Amino acid sequence: MRNRPIPEATVARLPIYLRSLLELAEGRGEMTVSSEDLARMAGVNAAKVRKDLSYLGSYGTRGVGYDVEYLLYQITRELGLTQDWPAAIIGIGNLGRALASYKGFTERGFRIKALFDVDDAVMGDEVAGLKIQHLDELKTVVNDEEITIGMITTPPAAAQEVADRLVDAGVRSILNFAPGVVNVPPDVNIRKVDLSIELQILAFYQQRTQAIAAAREANRRLGGPR
Amino acid sequence: MRNRPIPEATVARLPIYLRSLLELAEGRGEMTVSSEDLARMAGVNAAKVRKDLSYLGSYGTRGVGYDVEYLLYQITRELGLTQDWPAAIIGIGNLGRALASYKGFTERGFRIKALFDVDDAVMGDEVAGLKIQHLDELKTVVNDEEITIGMITTPPAAAQEVADRLVDAGVRSILNFAPGVVNVPPDVNIRKVDLSIELQILAFYQQRTQAIAAAREANRRLGGPR
């Protein structure tokens, strides 16, 4: 049944299913796939796959599975990937340059249309076939190129101002790579990728694993309980 | 009270509090901070801050707040950031280079100690003061440099093999930037950063926002209900 809002956790997994389905379609030319197999590919369990897909509609066939092409199309449509998403990158340092050259974006319809910075030293430089423009051009270019997504790769101190300018220019989706919290109006979608935070979380779990191993070892040597 | 395992959601927020506390300590030299203020800085609500911090212990003072320096130390310790975390990057393309030069890592004790690739064309090149080495050297270097974290920035097809090699070399924490699912043994910590997935999720929400706005507009023009 449709019209239930799709849970956030499900939305976050749809791109993973999408990638698995693309592998099946392009690589092996499979016609159908079971929730069991799709789950294995996506690294989740089968019940979750079925539940997730049920939010999109009843696109499977009992006893058979899901038609790969059809499901591929439905997820693509649901995610909004049937249309193009012109994007801009603001802050053309190491990370900004890497993202500008990143091949993975284009495949899904994300087209980097403009690069912005405020440093005169890089102004006019060409990266991935695009000239770096001054941030003051943002509003004009966003309008001309119909840019809907902004990616912030500036130093943390500049991130809030850049976000404000993006919002002012009419951009309604922001992917923020700069450390720290950025505030935007409630009608603007913002997501955050913080590389340093990912590492800190890894460190926590590794430390915990080490602590557990050490405790077990200590117990073993003492011939203690457990 | 201690010894309850800290919930995953809380662990993911500790680095955010850490950053806010650093701002308070370095910038303004504040002595104490209330859950209300810390919440505002971190972009969450105050009840969540208090609940999260309560998992670490009772480090606040009723009627006063939390001592900034003391809480800073406790979170740092809890996350395991009192020790150094030597790391390696495997796959020195655009993204690998950007990460190698990323300043944000060093501040938290994450030290990039080695860069690996398999392309003879880049072998021996220097990036951020480090020579690119051949992947075949991985095991030796991991041992010598006591590397505990591996960051995979290879093309998707190579990611699983690189992960296997990292595990074989004794690395127990992996941050994977390559698209697709990578499997590791249960005692290995792995986290994934997928830039393309982040954009796809943004696209979904933007599309939904647009659809809602369009429906409202249609209703308005028809003079319809709601």
Add this chain to the structure above:
DNA sequence: TAGATTGTTAATCGATTAACAATC
């Protein structure tokens, strides 16, 4: 029909949040 597999239900689990007693 027999076997396979979906779609859905319901139980369970974990995370969020408001409320407030404890206490500085």
Add this chain to the structure above:
DNA sequence: TAGATTGTTAATCGATTAACAATC
């Protein structure tokens, strides 16, 4: 003491999962 703010409880919400009837 009065005001402020924590730490904890308990209600609520959302996500996960096993189980199984529906059905190809």
